[in-house]
Amino acid sequence: MKLILTTFIFFITSLTFAARPKHDYIRIKTNKGECTIMLYNQTPKHHDNFLKLAKEGFYNGTLFHRVIKEFMIQGGDPDSKTAKPGQALGEGDLAYKVDAEFRDSLFHKKGVLAAARDDNPEKGSSATQFYIVQGKLWTDQTLDNIQQTRMNGRQIPAWQREIYKTIGGTPHLDQSYTVYGEVVKGLEMVDAISAVKTASGDRPIEDVKMEVSVLKKREARKLEKKLGLRNNIF
Secondary structure, three states, rough: OOOHHHHHHHHHHHHHOOOOOOOEEEEEEOOOEEEEEEEEEOOHHHHHHHHHHHHHHOOOOOEEEEEEOOOOOEEEEEHHHHHOOOOOOOOOOOOOEOOOOOOOOOOOOEEEEEOOOOOOOOOOOOOOOEEEEEOOOOOOHHHHHHHHHHHOOOOHHHHHHHHHOOOOOOOHOOOOOOEEEEEEEEHHHHHHHOOOOHHHHOOOOOOOOOOEEEOOHHHHHHHHHHHHOOOOOO
């Protein structure tokens, strides 16, 4: 009887573990569409911080307050919740920074989620402000040029160069701002927001508010199955 019970417990535990999603996912809804973002496990401090704020509803009602076409869309300033038209934004934050988490395998391809920051020497990230890369396509010549002029000669790996040439991104930000997630569904939202008209400070003339939520485990499992991530090491 003890053996049967032990086997049953092991079986149930195995099923539970097998059903656990490999990643956490965030949904961002706006009047320009919605997207789903996978948070990287390789950047645990940023992962946990963003997940905590999202679960608390911190981002609901904040704006994408800085938009630059072929570059990125930025949001997460708590001051933007009550901002008046034309008000300068981008200085709001919480009273802590998140330690930088640079990884060679994580870079600024189109669709990645990354942390904004001020000019602190440790390159610590804002507790709340983030951006999603739109970027642009590059050629070998333009990548060579940017390596020399904006990356202090640091070499972009060949496999990343191919992605910058075919998908796009913002390579000069690599290893300077922490990348900690990527859009896996709804990249059209980023393009739509990137196309809005802006005024002073790159703030959209028409407010682009966001609602941010965390996907439940069941929904995350279904998404990973659709994306083919269930049997892959990511």
